[in-house]
Amino acid sequence: MSDMAKTVIIEEHGGPETLKLVEREVGEPGPGEVRIRHAACGLNFIDCYQRSGLYPMTLPHALGMEAAGTIEAVGEGVVHLAPGDRAAYSSAPPGAYCEARVMPAAQVCKLPDAISFEEGAAMMLKGLTVQYLFHRTTPLKAGDTVLFHAAAGGVGLIACQWAKSEGIRLIGTAGSDAKCALALEHGADACINYATEDWAAKVRELTDGKGVDVVMDSVGKDTFMGSLDSLKPLGMMISFGNASGPVDNFNLGILGQKGSLKLTRPTLFTHIADHSACQEMAGMLFGKVVAGDVKIRIDQRFPLEDVAEAHRTLEARRTTGQTILTLG
The missing domain is CATH 3.40.50.720 (NAD(P)-binding Rossmann-like Domain)
Structure with a gap:
């Protein structure tokens, strides 16, 4: 299966006006990769840093570091996920602001049924950050x-x-x-x-x-x-x-x-670079949420097409709780 997916990219560093919504071919997963169809995407300050050039990237590049959705296909060697699984991730490389993508599988985590896709998209980067702050630093x-x-x-x-x-x-x-x-x-x-x-x-x-x-x-x-x-x-x-x-x-x-x-x-991506460590950290986070110790509060939702306004709102510190980009 290979089709097109709406994807947010930047072709130059700068303000929210540099964000562009384009159609990109998704393709098939290679060894160690998965193809995931997103239900929602998370919004984080690191996205703004990458967009502005504070954290420079080779351009053009897609943006976004976390999302949740359904696994459509897995590449050779991927054993912890299967087509049809619900999944969520916070992971490099950037590219989560899209309808679907092919990406490395190691940091993609199977999402418990008790956690919604919106919660999964909103919680991975921030929740795993809290996990390493309290347990690994x-x-x-x-x-x-x-x-x-x-x-x-x-x-x-x-x-x-x-x-x-x-x-x-x-x-x-x-x-x-x-x-x-x-x-x-x-x-x-x-x-x-x-x-x-x-x-x-x-x-x-x-x-x-x-x-x-x-x-x-x-x-x-x-x-x-x-x-x-x-x-x-x-x-x-x-x-x-x-x-x-x-x-x-x-x-x-x-x-x-x-x-x-x-x-x-520290950075989150150092802590989750190892597949086993990432999955263990996610398991602790999921456990906190399923038990009710941590509730994921989503206070802002923006359609993917309004990603520039989402960035403006975040940078102006007009947000509370979590912010997500919705699809469909």
Whole structure:
């Protein structure tokens, strides 16, 4: 079977106006590949970084890092999936903004029947990110305290619930009282409106001057130094995104001055590069969702044809929870 599929591509780096919807031939899966027909696609900040050129790509290139749908065909050597299986993924290379595609099979995961395609498309990149933040980056245990920026966003709302399910105290930040209320509803112990409060000082107040064990910061430039100031001695700073821009010209000696702090800059795609690790991580995420410990909140839906407006909305920080692109 070989046909055409609507696909979003960029031919140059730039703003949302560079996104183009074209027809592309799908083709057949080769060894180690699958052909998947999408029901929904996820939207993430990494898509904006790739579009803008912050994370440069060889052009032209399709965009999108996660989706869910039905396996139509499998190539030689693929044994964990079969035609007809429901599946979801977050995976390189980019190309998920489409009706159907052929792609490497290793990071495509069989989706439990109890999880809808929309939930699957919305949860993979963000949910697997939370999994590695809490289980693969630094040891965390019940009773530890975490500061989590953008706590009402897609990753944040999953993190609030994940922390609560494991007895970890999560202090969030968000840009409005309404977003703070949303984070609290999803399990945050406290949430600070950074638009009206000195959030770093408030973190110190909430921890009796001690600071937190771990900061999880996807904002980047605007929060970086305040995040370091929020840590207790020997604390861990996890910088996993650049929503406000990249951190430049950082003096490593500051970590010593502020209490022998630790700093890491992980990426999801390093953690899921190994097939077995990816499937194990997804199994834990699926288990949290099926058990009801984590509920996937989809607050924004855009037709695939409106992908440019979806990017504008995300970059303007006008979203809460998850955002998906719908098909059909």
